Amino acid sequence: MAVQPGRNDLKAQSWPMARSAQSLGLAYIGIVNGLFATLRRLDVAEANRLAEAAGMDPGYVRCWCDAAYAFGYLEAEGERFRLSEAGAAMDPQAPETLMPVAVQAMLNMHMAERAAELMRSGARPGEQVMAERATxxxxxxxxxxxxxxxxxxxxxxxxxxxxxxxxxxxxxxxxxxxxxxxxxxxxxxxxxxxxxxxxxxxxxxxxxxxxxxxxxxxxxxxxxxxxxxxxxxxxxxxxxxxxxxxxxxxxxxxxxxxxxxxxxxxxxxxxxxxxxxxxxxxxxxxxxxxxxxxxxxxxxxxxxxxxxxxxxxxxxxxxxxxxxxxxxxxxxxxxxxxxxxxxx
CATH class of the missing domain: 3.40.50.150 (Vaccinia Virus protein VP39)
Structure with a gap:
């Protein structure tokens, strides 16, 4: 008889999935706001310089850079950042870009949230749900x-x-x-x-x-x-x-x-x-x-x-x-x- 995994084993298997969702969320933020593409163009930059070049708020970009570094999308040289191999792959213009993986993940989460809400009423709002999230x-x-x-x-x-x-x-x-x-x-x-x-x-x-x-x-x-x-x-x-x-x-x-x-x-x-x-x-x-x-x-x-x-x-x-x-x-x-x- 096959041994069934215990509750702790299942929990241990589940946490990496949660971390993967966080990782793809970070990638999505960098894709839609042009952070990967801008840093590829700059090659190396401090967070404030990246924010200026991408036209983004510096506070948000500093937090994003730290998180992107933690998840391996950026490499750090003191206060300056450059793309890692994984970060370069998230650039929408990269050959064999991984952009669709991150975008699909966020679309899935949006649709999952809508399904969770609508399951109570049975409503089916139609294709307009695709336009509910501006990004x-x-x-x-x-x-x-x-x-x-x-x-x-x-x-x-x-x-x-x-x-x-x-x-x-x-x-x-x-x-x-x-x-x-x-x-x-x-x-x-x-x-x-x-x-x-x-x-x-x-x-x-x-x-x-x-x-x-x-x-x-x-x-x-x-x-x-x-x-x-x-x-x-x-x-x-x-x-x-x-x-x-x-x-x-x-x-x-x-x-x-x-x-x-x-x-x-x-x-x-x-x-x-x-x-x-x-x-x-x-x-x-x-x-x-x-x-x-x-x-x-x-x-x-x-x-x-x-x-x-x-x-x-x-x-x-x-x-x-x-x-x-x-x-x-x-x-x-x-x-x-x-x-x-x-x-x-």
Whole structure:
């Protein structure tokens, strides 16, 4: 019989998790206030100089520097600080940046607090909870971009043939719920003939997306505008309507009606390209490392009025509306892309 851990053993195992949460909280403060990026530029600086250069309050920055030193993000030389290897990795511009880990951790804590409160009443306030913390929303798009853009460019883009088909005829891709526009920018870099339109319900996201497209020299091919994914309208039919991990945001409000709207806004032969985290049919699969976070994400989605979907149910919904779906799975299973073509 396996020996069960005693209460003291469980406590000993739990404290490091609490310290990890504190560590990621410190990293988040440094990311959103530009402290890691500023200290990388300065190389070495006293806390007051760092505060001045970052435009922050010196008292807060002094306390942050001490804490960041304690948790290994900074090295100290007397009263001067420089980034450690861990601190340099938290710079959003660092190769393989760890920024999304810290941002996701803070988003998780925000959503956990909201779930704890709302569980009493059963209220599901919707996606507006994403904008309840002033520092979180501007970093949501960069978090997704840093987490998924390389995977998309190296694996999904080459693995979904319709992108190349539409590129060959200079077609139009519409991205619903585009966030900061990273998905369209990744497509435009790989497929030079594609044109793109991104729609999003948050003005902050639209402004950020347009700014980044201009910065990348893609402003003539990509445009971004406010738009409600639930009731979007297009100037004309699209070759591809893409949703990047966003279909579950509109599903409970009427999945069949929404699928018909997608179909009716596509050219004959065009396709909906739906990238979703694939909810497993067997609960036991949630304990696999690659899927473990899905269960927590599903709870946070419930707060927003959503739930995660199985790739098969998405494909079945498209088939019921006369479209031809196929499922592509990536990332050893957890990531699914459903391509559903409208009849020619």
């Amino acid at each position: 979180l929303l501007p970093w949501f798009g960069p978090m997704l971009e840093a987490s998924f853009s390389a995977f998309f460019a190296e694996t999904i883009g080459p693995g979904v043939p319709i992108f190349a088909e539409v590129d060959a005829r200079g077609g139009l891709v519409v991205d619903l719920g585009c966030g900061n526009g990273w998905y369209l920018r990744a497509l435009a870099r790989r497929f030079p003939n594609l044109r793109g339109v991104g729609l999003d319900g948050f003005a902050e996201n639209i402004a950020q997306a347009q700014r980044l497209a201009e910065k990348d020299g893609l402003g003539e091919r990509l445009r971004f505008a406010p738009g409600d994914a639930h009731e979007f309208t297009l100037d004309g039919p699209a070759d591809i309507i893409a949703m990047n991990r966003a279909l579950h945001h509109v599903w409970e409000a009427g999945g069949a009606v929404f699928i018909r709207r997608l179909r009716d806004n596509l050219r004959p032969g065009g396709a909906a390209v739906i990238w979703e985290p694939d909810w497993p049919a067997d609960r036991a699969a949630l304990r696999a490392p690659a899927r473990r976070g899905f269960a927590f994400q599903n709870l946070t989605e419930y707060v927003q009025g959503n739930h995660l979907l199985r790739a098969e149910e998405i494909a079945e919904a498209f088939a019921a509306e006369g479209m031809q779906p196929e499922i592509h799975r990536f990332g050893e299973g957890p990531e699914a892309v459903v391509v559903a073509r409208r009849a020619s």
